[in-house]
Amino acid sequence: MTDRLDGPQTPRGDGDAVARGASPGPDETPPGAQAPTATHPALADVASGEDGSTSGAPPAVATGQAAGKVAYGASGVLGPSPKIALFFLLPAFVLLGAWVIYPIVYSIWRSLYDAGGGGFVGLENYGAIFSDPSTLTTIRNNLIWVVVAPSLVTVLGLIFAVLTERIRWATAFKLIVFMPMAVSLLASGVIFRLVYEQDPDKGVANAIITSVHDVFASSSGYPGARPRENDQAPVAADQGAVVTKQPAQAGQQVMIPLVGLRPDALPDDAAGAKQASATPGGLAGTVWLDFTPGGGTVNQIDGNERGMPGITVEAVSGGAVKGTTTTAPDGTFQFAGLPEGSYEVRLPQSNFSAQFGGASWLGPALITPAIIGAFIWVWAGFAMVLIAAGLSAIPRDALEAARIDGATEWQVFRRITIPLLSPVLLVVLVTMIINTLKVFDLVFVIAPGSVQPEANVIALEMWRVSFGGGGNQGLGSALAIFLLVLVLPFMAINIRRFRREQS
Amino acid sequence: MTTLTAARPDTGDAAGAVRRSPLGRVVDKLGGGLVQVVLIVLALFWLLPTLGLLVVSLRGDADNNSSGWWTFFTKPAQLTLDNYTNLLASGFTSSFWNTVAITVPTTVLVIGIAAMAGYAFAWIEFPGRDGLFLVVVGLLVVPIQIALIPIAKLYGFFGIFGSIPGVVLFHVAFGLPFAIFLLRNFFAGIPKELLEAARMDGASEWKIFSTVVFPLAKPAIASLGIFQFLWVWNDLLIALVFADTGAQPMTKALQSQMRQFGTNVDILAPGAFLSLIIPLVLFFSFQRYFVQGLLAGSVK
Structure with a gap:
C-alpha cells in the first residue's frame, strides 16, 4: 500500500x-x-508555517518500508553472535514478560475464580458480564463509542486537513486543534465539566445555546401560574394549557384570572390590569394575576392587580387554532378579524414552561454524547495531522491527469484522493477504535458520580469493580480479558499491515 | 521515522508542481472567505474550553458562582491569583514533585531499554527475531487494565505497592512496545555500510550501539522522549491504582477533588491548569518532534 x-x-x-x-x-x-x-513535509507544515503540501510518503504508513528493505537484508555478513542480542534484549524482555505477558496469563486464570480468589467458578464471571444490567450498559455504551466516535474524528480530521491546505494561518489552526493532545485527559475532563455546567451563567455550552435560542424565541415564561381550581373560575387547566370553560362569542369579554405566582415574579413592564375594550365582532379579554395580598375579589380585577404581559393567547374552534395574539402590558388581548362563531380561548402550555435553560449535558440522557464531544475535541488534531501528511503525499500528476481528462473536482476527490488516502484513513480509524474501546479517563472525570452508571464503559467498570470499591477481582479480571479480546482484531490488523509493509 | 527523512527529497521536486488538493480548489472557487470564517469559528471552539479553564482558575469563588467566566472580557478587574496561592499553600507542590519523580525516570529508562532492544531487533540477527518483533507490534495495543490486578498482587508481594518505583516500572513496561517499535524502525534506516565499517574495525556491539547508532538516532529519541514524557505526566489510571497518597502525582491529587466538583472549582481549575503548563510548553517548543513521533508510531 x-x-x-x-x-x-x-x-x-x-x-x-x-x-x-x-x-x-x-x-x-x-x-x-x-x-x-x-523532517517530513507534513511536520514542517505544522512546525514552520510553510504550506508544505509537497509530496512525500506518509510516514505512518511507510515506516516499515525502508526498515524492511534495509534491516532485513542488512545483517548477516558480519553479524555478531546471537548471544549478544540477548544482552541487548534482556531488560526489555524481563519488563515485558513480568509486567505485560505474565499479567495476561494470570488474568485469564484469575477470571475463573470468585471475588476473593478462593473458589473456582469457571466461566461464571463472563456470564455475569453478559447478564448483569450494569455491565450490559457498559457494553452498550462502548458500542455507541466505537460506532460514533472514530468515524466522527476521522471525518472531522479529513475536513480539517482539506480546509487548512489553502489558508495562510494553517499552522496556527493546526497548533490550536492539536494542542489538546498534549494535555492530560484529566485536565480535559475538568475543562469540559466547566463547559457543560448546567447553569447558562456558568457553562459556556449552555450559555451559547440559550443565547442562540433566545434570539429566535423570546420566552418570558410564567412557570407555576395556573387557574383557581373551583367551579367559579372561568378557566381551567387542561394538559398544561389554560382554557376557558365556556365558549366565548365575538364581542365578548374573556376574563382569565391566574394565580400561583408571586406578584414580584411579574416582569417589570406589567401594568395594572384593565378590562379589554371589546370591539364589535372582535374577541378580547384580559389575563391577569388575580391575587391581592390580604384580600381582593376573586375573578375580578381589583385596584392593584396587574396584567400578565407577553402571554400567547389562541382562539380555538373545532380543535383548530383560528387566531393567535399576545397580551399587552396591562394583560389585555384582542383578536382581530376572527370569523363569526364561538371560540374556546386557550393559553398554550408554552406560556407556563420554565425559561429555556439549555441542555442538561451531564444528565443521564446526554452524558455519553457529551463525553464523546470532549473525546473529539481531544483527538481531532491527531486525525488532522495524519491525514494532512497523507494528503501531501498524493502524487499531483495523477490528479492533474484526471483533471485533463475532464473530471470534476468532486470526482477527483471522490475517485482519486479518497482511495489514495484510504490507508491513512484506515490507520486513523483503527487507532481511534482502539482508543474508544479503552476510553477511561474522560468518562471517569466528566460524568458526575450520580450519572456514572449511565455513562459507564468497560475500562471504567473494570477499575470500579476491582479497585473502586467493588472488591471483585474475579469479575475485574474477566472484564480485563474481555477488553483484551475486543482489542485483538485490531491487533491482528496492525500485525498484518506491518507484515505487508515488511515484504 | 526513516521515511520522514526519506520523504525529504520530494520537497524540492514537487515545489513547482500543482500543490493543492482537488477539494482545496473547489474551496478556492467557493471563496476562501467562507472557509476562513468557518475555520475561525472552529478554532474558537478548540480554544474557548481551555481559555475558560484559565479564566475560571483566575477568578474568586464568588465570581465563579454568580457569573460566567466570559464576563472577564468586560470586567477584567475580577481576576486574581488567590486560587493559585491557596492551592500552592495547601501542599499541591508535593504532588507536582511526585509527577516529576515518576515522569523523568520513566522517560530515561524507556529510552535506554528500548534503544537497546531496538538495536538488537534492527541489527543483530538471531533466531526468531521477526516473530518476536511481531509480538512487540501486537503488544502495542494491549490494554493497561489487563495488568492492574496481577501487578497489584505482585507489588503487594514485593512490598512496593503504592510507591513511586512501582509506578515507574509499570509505566516503563507499558511504554516499551511503542518505544521499541519506533526506535527499531529508525535504527533499521541507518545504512548498513556504516555499521559494517565499524564492525570491520573491530568495534564491539555495545560500542557501535552507544557511539554510532544512539547518537544518530537523536531525532527519533527526541520524539519518543516527548511522547513518553507527556504520556506518563498525563496518566491517571496507573497512578490511581499504584500510587498511594504520599506518592500521588497531580492527576490523582486532582481526581480526588472531583467528587465535589461544584465546591472545589477553586482547587480543580488552577490545579488542572498548573498540570498542563509543562506539557503545553513542551508541546509548543518541540511540536515538530511530537508530530514526528505521532506519525511514526501511529500503528499504535
Missing part, C-alpha cells in the same frame, strides 16, 4: 538518514539532507 502512494522507488532513506555516513550511492543522497533531523 505504500507503493501506491510513493510510486515505485529505490530504497532511499539509506542516503539521507545519515548524511555524514558513508552513503551507498552518492547520487541517491539529496544535497539538502544535511542532518538526520530531516
